[in-house]
Amino acid sequence: MSSKDRIHITAIEPLSANWNKLEKIDFQYVRANGDTQSLTREIYHVDDGASVLLYHSQRRTVVLVRQFRLPAYLRGRSGYLLETPAGFLDGADPVARMKQEVEEETGYRIASMHKVFEALMVPGCVTHAVHCFVAGYTPEDKVSDGGGLMSEGEDIEVVELSIDDALAMISRGEITDGKTIMLLQYAALNLLRN
DSSP states (O other): OOHHHHEEEEEEEEEEOSSSEEEEEEEEEEOTTSOEEEEEEEEEEOOOEEEEEEEETTTTEEEEEEEEOHHHHHTTSOSEEEEOOEEEOTTSOHHHHHHHHHHHHHOBOOSOOEEEEEEESSTTTBOOEEEEEEEEOOGGGBOSOOOOOGGGTOOOEEEEEEHHHHHHHHHTTSOOOHHHHHHHHHHHHHTOOO
């Protein structure tokens, strides 16, 4: 039985359309044993995004950005997360969007990048997917200080560190962003081995 045969949406109630769209969805779900169950979920429709890990093969370094994230702060943390540069697609091609975002946030102008995976970050309640890339960089690629766009509320610190230090920071709970952890582990396994 296909998923289309197992799911029948019975009601959609809009809850919010401020930043993105939040809906309450009622549906009938046919379980594996054939029984039908009525379920309700709140689904947050968030535009897809992209992220890129900048890496330097010979030096075994990566470039991350540190910026304030209100949800992390509300969880009792400082709110300043170390992350890979990222942004919403806003209808743009992921590669073109990330080249722009990387330059805005880090000051590096990247000629090319390679897509390594696409990830659903919170698939139980958020529609958002992240297109994840890696891109080599050199000091010569640095064309500005970066720092993000003040008009978007960005106040970004650019951080270059070794892959070993970045992995140790994951173990110590100092890097907690999911896309960043996945991209750093990808780099450690595939790009920056000892």
